[in-house]
Amino acid sequence: MPDSLSTETAAPNLPRLRGFIADLTRLVERHGDDEAAVLDAGRGLLAGLIAVDDWLPDAYARPDPVHYRQYLLHCDPYERFSVVSFVWGPGQRTPIHDHTVWGLVGVLRGAERSQRYDLQPQEGPLLAHPPEILNTGSVEAVSPRIGDVHAIANALADRPSISIHVYGGNIGAIRRSMFDPLTGRRKPFISGYANAALPNLWDRSQPVHHAA
DSSP: OOOHHHHHHOOTTHHHHHHHHHHHHHHHHHHTTOHHHHHHHHHHHHHHHHTSOOOOOGGGSOOOSSSOEEEEEEEOTTSSOEEEEEEEOTTOBOOSBOOSSOEEEEEEESEEEEEEEEOOSSSOOOEEOOOEEEETTOEEEEBTTTBOOEEEEEOOSSSOEEEEEEESSOGGGSOEEEEOTTTOOEEEEOOOOSOSSOOOOOOTTSOOOSOO
């Protein structure tokens, strides 16, 4: 008999995620040193993944009543990229933070409010850009080259939102910074992940209920 974790994490179309990871691996192998090419092609791959909401296991879509959750879905064995689901309860948001690597954010469910910031040459108040609402299906890119400092919040007051993030490294293990909006002062952090187990992408014994 399957245990409760196996039952909960089974998804009707997990091969969709497996195919996305295979395509992303090929992309990074071909263009890993060309960030612009990775972001351009990766944006299309992520848009395709989030276009149909039939693949994310329930165990990696659970909100927490107090804090947003960051679930690792896959990390490349050479840590060239990672795929993460972020789950936001109503009113939840990140602090202002950076990434230090390229990243793509695609909204799978709900809507998110993205607020970008520029740092002063020396410490001082952060310069805020106009906020953007990212609706379901939207994809945005970040990197130190094009803009790396932002805060993300659930734009919905009555239900969770979920976004799928792809980063150019093992994001949960990277030393990054949070920023005080009034002083620009940095506070180092390493985010880690909310889960201790990954989705099982490789059990092909289970029937596929939907076409990938």
